[in-house]
Amino acid sequence: MKGSTRPPTGVWSRAALRYHVAFFPAVCFCFAAGWFELTRAENGRAIAWVYVVEWPVFGLLFGWMWWHIVTGRDTRRPSPPRPHGKGDIRDDDPGLQAWRAYLVELEHDDASTDRAPGSG
16 A cells, blocks of 8 residues: 555564464463363363363454454554653643642751751
């Protein structure tokens, strides 16, 4: 697509390989954990039946996320950067004034505790 700011994506693109490396082991781990929990559930651990369902659901969720990212279906747009500078907060802002008063109070407390007793 001409004029597009998004990098070209595809299942075998160079950018997608990072996601393959991250998601494939995660999906494999989830299904292996589900298989492990199935063996535990069959041996009498009742709580393991919950994990028999939970781990494959996590694997499917990872697979779904991987597919949407790799195929470019992630349609979210990044938010524009906020400008940073001195003009962001006005000097008459009540929160800024309270913060400055708090800092002055802290400096005063530090100065009074720094003096040794009987020295001044």
